[in-house]
Amino acid sequence: MNKIKIAVIGCGGISGCHLGGYSRNKDVEIYALCDINKERAEGRAKEYGVPLERVFTDKCEMFKALPEIDAVSVCTWNNAHAECTFAALEAGKHVLCEKPMAMNAEEAKAMKAAAEKAGKLLMIGFVRRHGNDARVVKDFIDNGYFGDIYYAKAQYLRRNGNPGGWFGDKSRSGGGPLIDLGVHVIDLVRYLVGRPKPVSAYGATFHKLGNRPDVKGARGYSAADAGDKAKEICDVEDLASALIRFDNGMTLSVEASFSLNTKSDIGNIELYGDKAGAKMDPELHLYTNINGYMANVDFASSTALSFSGLFDNEINHYVDCVLGRAESMAPAEDGVILMKILDAIYKSAATGHEVVIE
Numbered sequence: 573m574n575k576i577k578i579a580v581i582g583c584g585g586i587s588g589c590h591l592g593g594y595s596r597n598k599d600v601e602i603y604a605l606c607d608i609n610k611e612r613a614e615g616r617a618k619e620y621g622v623p624l625e626r627v628f629t630d631k632c633e634m635f636k637a638l639p640e641i642d643a644v645s646v647c648t649w650n651n652a653h654a655e656c657t658f659a660a661l662e663a664g665k666h667v668l669c670e671k672p673m674a675m676n677a678e679e680a681k682a683m684k685a686a687a688e689k690a691g692k693l694l695m696i697g698f699v700r701r702h703g704n705d706a707r708v709v710k711d712f713i714d715n716g717y718f719g720d721i722y723y724a725k726a727q728y729l730r731r732n733g734n735p736g737g738w739f740g741d742k743s744r745s746g747g748g749p750l751i752d753l754g755v756h757v758i759d760l761v762r763y764l765v766g767r768p769k770p771v772s773a774y775g776a777t778f779h780k781l782g783n784r785p786d787v788k789g790a791r792g793y794s795a796a797d798a799g800d801k802a803k804e805i806c807d808v809e810d811l812a813s814a815l816i817r818f819d820n821g822m823t824l825s826v827e828a829s830f831s832l833n834t835k836s837d838i839g840n841i842e843l844y845g846d847k848a849g850a851k852m853d854p855e856l857h858l859y860t861n862i863n864g865y866m867a868n869v870d871f872a873s874s875t876a877l878s879f880s881g882l883f884d885n886e887i888n889h890y891v892d893c894v895l896g897r898a899e900s901m902a903p904a905e906d907g908v909i910l911m912k913i914l915d916a917i918y919k920s921a922a923t924g925h926e927v928v929i930e
């Protein structure tokens with residue numbers, strides 16, 4: 573079988589995870605690269621053995637010069653997801669677009685419509701759906717272990733984790749920790765419980781600590797274009813908190829921060845059902861009744877999210893979908909729904925009122 577020809581648009585940090593996954597997939601040839609920053613794209617080309625004549629700074633020129641490309645990964649700043657996706661779909665390519673799908677729901681809907689018009693796959697990079705931890709929890713949920721899950725909590729909190737660069741620049745990111753980190757855990761909970769439809773959101777965002785230029789010492793997170801931390805733009809929220817209601821009666825409480833005066837970074841998901849509850853923090857713990865007694869259940873082997881292989885799972889699934897061997901488990905429709913939730917939270921934060929999600 574001929575290998576599918578993949579192009580990656582946006583050759584910064586996360587492109588390494590996509591390219592690594594593609595390089596380990598026997599059905600793929602990493603064929604072309606594109607970044608508005610030529611040096612960055614050429615660096616990746618050398619790393620993955622892509623000839624320099626297949627490196628571009630403009631995605632439209634790339635599609636014109638190389639019509640044989642089959643599919644792409646869009647790994648750009650958030651504000652370029654839509655334009656790169658449109659260009660790829662119009663050129664007849666399948667698209668795996670990084671999260672968040674877009675800057676807002678309006679863009680996301682147009683992207684979904686473009687995919688339908690082109691008759692091509694548009695998959696969203698909801699990578700947490702592909703985690704080993706998600707697989708275990710989903711197995712319990714699908715077997716009815718928790719009963720009716722009526723309440724959930726999701727936290728993705730960083731104490732000093734504003735990556736700087738474009739992440740703090742709303743015109744390129746669309747927002748702060750809510751759109752960058754919250755998107756992962758809101759989507760994960762929604763996916764795990766069977767993709768209910770959101771009906772409303774009530775949220776608050778805070779701009780108190782910024783990117784903490786006063787903090788001394790090393791930072792744990794850094795965008796490829798991060799410059800002098802004290803001078804760069806930071807007009808995104810540093811904390812977001814929200815309550816989201818779904819049509820199945822479930823309510824999800826979510827918190828996401830780049831900067832927060834808390835002891836340590838937290839990644840936590842809790843699910844509360846009428847038969848049992850669960851906490852993923854990161855090991856999975858179950859809370860239930862056994863033989864009439866309240867009991868806590870731990871696992872004999874690790875259930876914690878392992879980053880090793882996580883992106884490979886996503887990339888392998890995308891390749892299987894492109895080859896018609898699987899149906900996308902992260903369709904554009906789910907990206908649109910997530911953007912509607914995020915839009916509603918930001919609107920609620922701005923107005924101080926609950927926002928109905930249509």
Ligand SMILES: NC(=O)c1ccc[n+]([C@@H]2O[C@H](COP(=O)([O-])OP(=O)(O)OC[C@H]3O[C@@H](n4cnc5c(N)ncnc54)[C@H](O)[C@@H]3O)[C@@H](O)[C@H]2O)c1
Binds near residue numbers: 649
């Ligand atoms: N799934 C995850 O866990 C995860 C983790 C990190 C980032 N991301 C997402 O991946 C995307 C990229 O993040 P990153 O950390 O790699 O950022 P980055 O800044 O390291 O890389 C982004 C690259 O996109 C390039 N770019 C911007 N606009 C472009 C355009 N119009 N055409 C071509 N190239 C363009 C930039 O020059 C840059 O090199 C974001 O959407 C982010 O939310 C996802």
